[in-house]
Amino acid sequence: MLSFTFEHSLLIANPAAHSGKGAEALTTIRQYFDQHTERTPPHIVLTQGPHEAERLVAKAARYDSVIALGGDGIVHEIVAGLMQLPRDHRPALGLIPMGSGNDFARSIGMYINKPINALQQLYASTVKLIDLGEVKTDFGEHACFIETLSFGTDAAIGLDTIKRREEHTSARGAHLFATSGLRLIATGRNGIVCNVSIDHQPPHRYPILIFAVQNGPTYGGGFRICPKAHIDDGKLDTCFNVKYANIPHFLQLFCFARFGGHARSHTVHLQRLEHLEADFLGIKPPCQVDGEPLVGSRFTVDVLPHELSILSPSEPKRYR
Structure with a gap:
């Protein structure tokens, strides 16, 4: 019916x-x-x-x-x-x-x-309420995201995939993201220093290589960067590196992230949150919000719980 x-x-x-x-x-x-x-x-x-x-x-x-x-x-x-x-x-x-x-x-x-x-x-389908993420920058930019926000190397990879699609590359989805990643990882090998505060706790400083804030579990055409994220739980999920990773280790993490295996590494930290602040100390890192570029050096991120109605399939297809 x-x-x-x-x-x-x-x-x-x-x-x-x-x-x-x-x-x-x-x-x-x-x-x-x-x-x-x-x-x-x-x-x-x-x-x-x-x-x-x-x-x-x-x-x-x-x-x-x-x-x-x-x-x-x-x-x-x-x-x-x-x-x-x-x-x-x-x-x-x-x-x-x-x-x-x-x-x-x-x-x-x-x-x-x-x-x-x-x-x-x-x-x-039936109507279902889902969360959104909201990000504001010190450059006066503001956006809502339905799936992903990222900084650093993985943001540069995401933006590169858009450029390559505009140039009519034959690569698609996860393959496109992976090939851009293999080419760009070396350029971000030193990381970007960032002070990160989660849910109003005191900030900690990290050498950021990867940094994603997710509403849903995947970015890049299926990379499960925050494998336990749900779009209707009233929370966002984050994944970022807390230690420096050399290029071989970073490449390994990048490959493992395709199916969420990176979450077992001590190099990265995953956490659910409602509020996040990221201060890149005057540096404007590569940043993308649902595939669109965003400019700033300080970012404030909040969850907007149950903010948007969607048509949700009664028999959803399962993806790994």
């Missing part, structure tokens, strides 16, 4: 997602509704450039739901738009994942790059 309809839904599609496969997926979705005339299709809008999805969503209060067709980038834009609306007027977020990384899709168990399977999951 269907528990959801698209009658009052806005579908925002990024046709360029996944090297143009977003456009193919949209054609497939339209053909589905042409063949199932008894089902009301959503109102469909295509994005033409950066931040257009955010602007569209900021005016979407009359809809019950906003469906993102694309990758993590369009999800981030739509979340930014939703957060501009009053909480009691925000549509629920739905997802038809058609990207390279798709980490938020993994967190909620949506089928990836299979638009009809994802559409069927939406039909059987």
